[in-house]
Amino acid sequence: MIPRYARPAMTAIWEPENKFRIWFEIEAHACDALVKLGVVPAAAAKAVWERGKWDIARIDEIERETKHDVIAFLTNLAEHVGPEARFVHQGMTSSDVLDTCLSVQLVQATDILIKDIEDLLAALKRRAFEHKMTVAMGRSHGIHAEPVTMGLKFAGFYAEFARNLARLKTARDEIATCAISGAVGTFANIDPSVEEYVAKKMGLKSEPISTQVIPRDRHAAYFATLGVIASSIERAATEIRHMQRTEVREAEEYFSPGQKGSSAMPHKRNPVLTENLTGLARMVRGYALPAMENVALWHERDISHSSVERFIGPDATITLDFALARLAGVIDKLVIYPDAIARNLNMMGGLVFSQRVLLALTQAGVSREDAYSLTQRNAMKVWNEGGNLLDRLKADPEVTAHLKPAQLEPLFDMGYHTKHVDTIFKRVFGTA
Numbered sequence: 001m002i003p004r005y006a007r008p009a010m011t012a013i014w015e016p017e018n019k020f021r022i023w024f025e026i027e028a029h030a031c032d033a034l035v036k037l038g039v040v041p042a043a044a045a046k047a048v049w050e051r052g053k054w055d056i057a058r059i060d061e062i063e064r065e066t067k068h069d070v071i072a073f074l075t076n077l078a079e080h081v082g083p084e085a086r087f088v089h090q091g092m093t094s095s096d097v098l099d100t101c102l103s104v105q106l107v108q109a110t111d112i113l114i115k116d117i118e119d120l121l122a123a124l125k126r127r128a129f130e131h132k133m134t135v136a137m138g139r140s141h142g143i144h145a146e147p148v149t150m151g152l153k154f155a156g157f158y159a160e161f162a163r164n165l166a167r168l169k170t171a172r173d174e175i176a177t178c179a180i181s182g183a184v185g186t187f188a189n190i191d192p193s194v195e196e197y198v199a200k201k202m203g204l205k206s207e208p209i210s211t212q213v214i215p216r217d218r219h220a221a222y223f224a225t226l227g228v229i230a231s232s233i234e235r236a237a238t239e240i241r242h243m244q245r246t247e248v249r250e251a252e253e254y255f256s257p258g259q260k261g262s263s264a265m266p267h268k269r270n271p272v273l274t275e276n277l278t279g280l281a282r283m284v285r286g287y288a289l290p291a292m293e294n295v296a297l298w299h300e301r302d303i304s305h306s307s308v309e310r311f312i313g314p315d316a317t318i319t320l321d322f323a324l325a326r327l328a329g330v331i332d333k334l335v336i337y338p339d340a341i342a343r344n345l346n347m348m349g350g351l352v353f354s355q356r357v358l359l360a361l362t363q364a365g366v367s368r369e370d371a372y373s374l375t376q377r378n379a380m381k382v383w384n385e386g387g388n389l390l391d392r393l394k395a396d397p398e399v400t401a402h403l404k405p406a407q408l409e410p411l412f413d414m415g416y417h418t419k420h421v422d423t424i425f426k427r428v429f430g431t432a
Helices: 008-013 016-036 042-051 056-066 069-081 083-087 094-130 150-175 192-201 217-244 272-286 288-293 304-333 338-345 351-363 368-385 389-394 405-412 414-418 421-429
Strands: 135-140 143-149
Touching (some): 008 094, 008 304, 016 042, 016 056, 016 069, 016 094, 042 069, 042 083, 056 069, 069 083, 069 094, 094 217, 094 304, 094 421, 135 338, 143 150, 143 351, 143 414, 217 272, 217 304, 272 288, 272 304, 351 368, 368 389
């Protein structure tokens, strides 16, 4: 992933130094387990831990000749350990190291992503309570519908990311498996207890049954989860982008001192952060499909998945980490414009109360079809000619034959639409 969209802690997980450190720990822990079985001398296992070192440049040099990354690592490790290195990798195959390492890296990455979502949830909760009763225009199809509150918008995103947090924790649990089962996964040359020991030391659990690789349905589910989270990021970003449109201007990304919006037009204040998030979400979702295509490998293994995972492992987690942090920052500093919200709410002359009128007419004995027709014809006059709905209804004798002006006026009470906000907040946050 390019540095522009990367944060140091997540990037470090995918650096060669961390990868080789994990490889070393897997091999060294396996040696310790094999000591207990009498396969490896205790002195040899101790030497591996004490003298085990590696040099990335030297590993790269060896790999250019061997064309095999794990062999290159083991060769360089032996150069440091000495004769005792012959006991390293006893009964193991390359995938035991590679797959277990990938599991560790994905767990490390997921722990960062979990913290990212928790930070985002905190920002969403704060803004939800801040604007709990800031009544705003609700829209369907982009068209004015009925009133909501800004707090409900934030609460909706909070609930969605709370679900995403649960999904991510499930994905973490599912991906955290270790395979030290040897060629084709039969444990023919290494005892299952070695896998159990290494798994415990690496913070993983044993894969119940592997071939020569950990089954890739686990990875498919993991990257699909990241894709869902990315889609939630895009949904929030899209809402903010709409609210920042000049014609709407209900909310806007924080515009810092000295910031420039356009090289040509000095007046511009563009939603560049949320537009960026929309693009990053597309990338993260794009990594889910190749992960699914990796599930079907030939027989007990092939390496068609390998090149894919070298891309998507780092890129998906690094990109999502950056995107979640960016969204949390956008939410935290989002500027809300109550006057514009009120202006838009009242823009259409009370049309947002049309459903209340419709329902009141049905309660007064009018058929639903006739009630809809009476309400709609007055609403369309407001839509086309201006004015306000209440005045037009009062002037319509077919309406007032069923609802007197004094009965119509209460139907235009904004508080009617916020009476259950506390109930919704209690459902989402556990408290109103």
